[in-house]
Amino acid sequence: MSFSLASLLHPTQIFALRGGVHPETRKFLSADCAIETMPMPPLIRVPLQQHIGVEAEPIVQRDDHVLKGQLVGKARGQVSANIHAPTSGRVIAVGHFTAPHPSGLPVPTITLRPDGKDEWGERLPRLRPENASPEEIAQQVAAAGIVGMGGATFPAAVKLGLRDKYPLHTLIINAAECEPYLTCDDRLLRERADEVADGAAIMAKALGVEHILFAIEGNKPEALAALQRHTHVMDRILQIKVVPAQYPMGSEKHLVKAVTGQETPARALTAELGIVVHNAATAHAVHLAVRYGEPLISRVVTVSGRAVRRPANLRVLIGTPVADILAHCGGLDGTPDRLLLGGPMMGQPIRNLRVPVVKGTNGILALTRSETRQKDPMPCIRCGSCVQVCPMGLTPFEMNQKIQAGDLEGAAAVGLLDCISCGCCSYNCPSTIPLVQTFGFAKGKLAEKESRKHQQQQTKRLAEARKAREAAIAAAKRAAMAKRKAEMAAKKAREPAAKAEAEATDTARTSTPATNEAVK
Structure with missing residues (x-):
């Protein structure tokens, strides 16, 4: 694909996106709260599945004493994380x-x-990224267990390895943080812009790219000012692009479209355009891992919502229970209407406050009834509001109609699998139909159906392989039996000749003495 860097190098050019919404951000609740360190909780629960891919394998046992930063779960397979x-x-x-x-x-x-x-255990060996090879940086990132911290949780080292598959030229740092309420990346950039910029330059070297773009929404002037003081790092220039405050600007493919004008084909990777996108918090984690040998064991989390007594931005240890975090923030003011991990658009609802924070958790929201605008859903009036705001150009009402009729294949045919679950359709629906939840359910059903189909094909393949193996064994047995029969037949055929030869020999032996006597 031909590509011009003109759109990348232009300092202000931003391309319009299809659809999207402009929800009330409500970031003021926590935007001015400096990052504070959460006290040590009495218990820490560390799930072995905090990333896309195969869960880590535990390498410790009950009653083992471990040190801070010690490896307790080992990555299994290529797509996994320590x-x-x-x-x-x-x-x-x-x-x-x-x-x-x-x-x-x-x-x-x-x-x-x-x-x-x-107490710290043995840390990872520190690297000097200016002298390290791309392979060494990627190995360090993998050893540190770093994943995408914007919510995707894809192992970061796998992305850094894309340099071997695609001709890359640009790294985009996603600092848009377009979800309402969330301010953890904003605060990280305000307070640690130099470290985030350094992490971005380290990743750029690992990817083998020269161009680094920071994409940040215009509603974060303090973070933008902090970034502008660190635009020259490791002999690389970091270009800043200010994007509109529009949801879902933080979506990888839409961010690429906004800052470069390049549209990523459906179900393709941005790497096919020569572009890799990483989150700002991920860049900071890379800085800590490479410069100081620190694995990913903590992260910054926004605690917000009207039901929280004291909104805050906290650096918490991975595995800290939500209940302890809320207690540190003064507890809840009444019973929240919704409790979410993540933002209000794509966050995951939870019912149990004992669940832990994981690597991909960027927010804990306790929302009141007035914030959620919960209403009972009504029938679809086919107004097309969901179509107008869908950033993927889909027809959500049509997909919903097919799903309600049980036609999952039909829903897939009109774009269900291209849905990014951003929630714009649900947000804009005047009938308050839970469209995004319906699509998530349908995708799960399709995945289950595909899994069953794959299992059936695998079972059929194994059965055919077993049948072929048994046929080969039977054929080998028949061949061996035929060979044995042939040998026995040949042996039996040789018996008369051998018998005659033996008799002749015996006759010769018995006649020899008489002949000798006659000679005498």
Whole structure:
């Protein structure tokens, strides 16, 4: 694909996006709250599945004493991530515990009782990124267990390895933070812009790209000013692009379209355009891992919503229970109408306050009834409001109609699998139909159906392989039997000749003495 860097290098050019909404941001609740460190909780629960891909394998047992930063879960397979102890203490359980997920199902979890010493174990070896190779940087990021911290949780090292598959030229740091309420990335940039910029330059070297773009919404002037003081890092120039405050500007493909004008084909990677996108918090984690050998064991989380007594931006240890975090913020003011991990548009509702914060958790929201605008859904009036705001250009009402009729394949045919679950359609629906939840359910059903189909095909393939193997064994047995029969027949055929030869020999032997006597 031909590509011009003119759109990248232009300091102000921004391209319009299709659809999207402009919800009330309500970031003022926590935007002025400096990042504070959360005190050590009495218990830490570290799930072994905090990332897209295969869950980590536990390498500790009950009653083991672990140190801060010690590897406790080892990545399995190419798409997986290491898990480290957030602090020092004793492992009191290696089993299952409720996941930070709407299902509430238990997942493999390591439960740790901190000893209060917060004693570091052996850290990862520090690298000097100016002299390190791209492979060494990627290996360090993998060893540190870093994943996409904007919510996607894709192992960061896998993305850094895309340099071997695609001709990359640009790294985009996603600092848009378009979800309402969330301000953790905003505060991180205000207070640690130099470290975030350094992490971006390190990732750029690992990817082998020269161009680094910071995409940030215009409603974050303090973060923008802080970034502008750190635009020259590791012999690279960081270009800042201010994008409109529009949801879902933080979506990877839409951000690429906004700052470059390039549209990523459906179900393709932005890397096919030569562009890789990473979150600002991920860049900061890379800085800590490469410069100081620190694995990903903590992150900044926004705690907000009208039902929270004291909104805050907290640096919390991975595995800290939500209940402890809310208690640190003064607790809840009454019973919230909705409790979410993440933002109000794409966050996951939870029912159990004991669930832990994981690597992809960027917010804890406790929303009142007035904030959620919850109403009973009404029939679709086919007004087309959902179509107008869909950033993917889909027809949500049509997909919903087919799903309600049980036609999942029909819904897929009109774009269900291209839906990014941003929630714009649900937000804009005058009938308050839970469209995005319906689409999520349908995608799960399709995935389940596809999984069953795959299992059936796998079973059929195994059965055919077994049948072929048994046929080969039977054929080998028949061949062996035929060979044995042939050998026996040949042996039997040789018996008369051998018998005659033996008799002749015996006759010769018996006649020899008489002949000798006659000669005498």
